[in-house]
Amino acid sequence: MYICITNPSESDCQKDCKLIKSVIMKNKYYDLIDQTFDFPQDEFRTEDGELYFHDIPLMEIIKQYGTPLKITYLPKISSQIQRAKRLFNVAIAKTDYKGTYNYCYCTKSSHFAFVLEEALKNDINLETSSAFDINLIQELHAQGLIDKEKVIVCNGFKKEQYIENIVGIYKEGFRNVIPVLDNKHEYNMLDEMLEDNMEPMSLGIRIAAEEEPKFDFYTSRLGIRYHDIVSFYEEQIKQNKKFHFKMLHFFINTGIRDTAYYWNELAKCVNVYCDLKRVCPELDSLNIGGGFPSKVSLAANYDYEYMAEEILAQIKAICANRGVEEPHIFTEFGSFTVGESGATLYSILDQKQQNDRELWYMIDSSFITTLPDTWGINQRFIMLPINHWDCEYQRVFLGGLTCDSEDYYNADSHANAIFLPKLQQDEPLYIGFFHTGAYQESIGGYGGIQHCLIPAPKHVIIDKDEDGEYTTKLFAKEQSYKSMLKILGY
Numbered sequence: 001m002y003i004c005i006t007n008p009s010e011s012d013c014q015k016d017c018k019l020i021k022s023v024i025m026k027n028k029y030y031d032l033i034d035q036t037f038d039f040p041q042d043e044f045r046t047e048d049g050e051l052y053f054h055d056i057p058l059m060e061i062i063k064q065y066g067t068p069l070k071i072t073y074l075p076k077i078s079s080q081i082q083r084a085k086r087l088f089n090v091a092i093a094k095t096d097y098k099g100t101y102n103y104c105y106c107t108k109s110s111h112f113a114f115v116l117e118e119a120l121k122n123d124i125n126l127e128t129s130s131a132f133d134i135n136l137i138q139e140l141h142a143q144g145l146i147d148k149e150k151v152i153v154c155n156g157f158k159k160e161q162y163i164e165n166i167v168g169i170y171k172e173g174f175r176n177v178i179p180v181l182d183n184k185h186e187y188n189m190l191d192e193m194l195e196d197n198m199e200p201m202s203l204g205i206r207i208a209a210e211e212e213p214k215f216d217f218y219t220s221r222l223g224i225r226y227h228d229i230v231s232f233y234e235e236q237i238k239q240n241k242k243f244h245f246k247m248l249h250f251f252i253n254t255g256i257r258d259t260a261y262y263w264n265e266l267a268k269c270v271n272v273y274c275d276l277k278r279v280c281p282e283l284d285s286l287n288i289g290g291g292f293p294s295k296v297s298l299a300a301n302y303d304y305e306y307m308a309e310e311i312l313a314q315i316k317a318i319c320a321n322r323g324v325e326e327p328h329i330f331t332e333f334g335s336f337t338v339g340e341s342g343a344t345l346y347s348i349l350d351q352k353q354q355n356d357r358e359l360w361y362m363i364d365s366s367f368i369t370t371l372p373d374t375w376g377i378n379q380r381f382i383m384l385p386i387n388h389w390d391c392e393y394q395r396v397f398l399g400g401l402t403c404d405s406e407d408y409y410n411a412d413s414h415a416n417a418i419f420l421p422k423l424q425q426d427e428p429l430y431i432g433f434f435h436t437g438a439y440q441e442s443i444g445g446y447g448g449i450q451h452c453l454i455p456a457p458k459h460v461i462i463d464k465d466e467d468g469e470y471t472t473k474l475f476a477k478e479q480s481y482k483s484m485l486k487i488l489g490y
């Protein structure tokens with residue numbers, strides 16, 4: 001309907017009021033965003049109906065490289081690391097906290113050489129999660145990107161190869177490597193591999209946290225049970241001169257959230273810290289793992305300042321109550337560090353109206369392979385069109401190209417629907433998923449890399465001959481660290 005500005009009651013006005021109509025109707029995609037969120041935001045703005053990400057004109061990038069396309073905006077990695085340091089250092093000052101803040105980059109969130117190079121510009125420690133990660137550390141050293149003083153926190157359930165690699169770099173001179181025990185067997189392996197006359201190796205233990213009540217099981221499979229930790233230390237580690245017990249670690253699967261569950265788990269862990277500190281004076285560090293979220297919605301309102309301050313205030317209060325010195329704090333933020341540096345861009349190939357209410361836009365790739373978290377854990381990201389912001393919008397479902405019916409995306413984190421501009425004749429519609437820089441490549445197996453760098457297994461082909469005898473043939477050996485590191489750009 002046309003509404004005339006000079007004669008608003010006249011719905012049948014003959015004048016050309018197109019412009020006026022567009023102002024009043026507010027039916028463009030831009031209007032939808034403008035009315036729903038505070039927009040523009042730090043990293044997003046539009047110009048002439050097109051989206052800019054950190055002031056980069058994305059249409060230019062698309063014209064140059066085409067879609068589907070992954071992009072990494074490197075400066076965001078450094079700025080997030082600096083932000084984490086600032087948040088905790090300000091919280092230390094505000095709470096008059098006596099320990100220090102130590103940022104570790106959790107390599108599993110993105111192992112790429114260009115990511116590590118950028119992260120290492122910021123005077124950071126590193127966290128590893130499997131055997132090949134240690135090869136990665138050696139490669140970083142060979143390239144002159146780290147020295148042997150670097151603090152390397154080694155997490156994860158450790159196969160013999162991982163323990164061997166940890167002991168290997170320790171013997172090479174990485175004196176600040178800290179294996180965090182996931183189980184007691186790892187301790188025995190380390191003990192066997194270390195010689196008596198060596199300088200003691202720093203050691204940590206991961207506490208097996210209780211899972212959120214609605215989870216499928218009660219206690220995390222990762223780490224050692226709360227009740228076993230002090231006795232394990234007293235019975236085995238205390239008298240062993242090969243070790244210097246330094247760190248207690250925990251990681252809450254749901255991430256760091258302002259929930260009763262999180263604060264309760266934190267308090268339990270700090271209490272274990274205090275119990276242990278009483279019998280182990282050399283213990284001085286509490287590693288609270290990862291879990292700071294990245295921004296997955298234009299409506300995100302996570303209060304990072306409050307959370308950092310509250311974490312320190314709670315640790316401080318419990319320690320004061322128990323008469324224990326406050327620990328140094330370590331974090332291992334993965335998603336927070338690299339998530340917001342990444343985006344994945346697609347074009348819409350066509351639309352399909354499958355019934356009166358369901359209109360599909362088909363992307364030129366697959367969600368299952370390029371954004372596996374959307375499929376595996378129903379993760380939501382910020383999804384925006386790159387062009388046509390000045391066109392009318394409609395509700396759509398996004399479909400991937402695989403034959404898998406689960407290959408779709410149909411909801412934002414703030415709404416159970418998605419909206420995109422209507423398709424136009426003159427130019428295809430391009431869309432972007434933003435803040436996709438953590439985990440998606442390794443989980444999706446990009447180029448042959450794997451989650452936590454756990455190698456692809458050997459593959460054996462089995463057949464049977466006419467006599468019913470079976471034969472085997474090795475199709476592929478287990479993936480090597482060299483092939484993985486090559487894909488990652490080392």
Ligand SMILES: Cc1ncc(COP(=O)(O)O)c(C=O)c1O
Binds near residue numbers: 106156251332334336
């Ligand atoms: C031990 C440990 N540290 C850090 C992280 C990183 O978590 P996030 O990416 O949520 O910060 C994880 C994630 O699985 C983890 O298991």
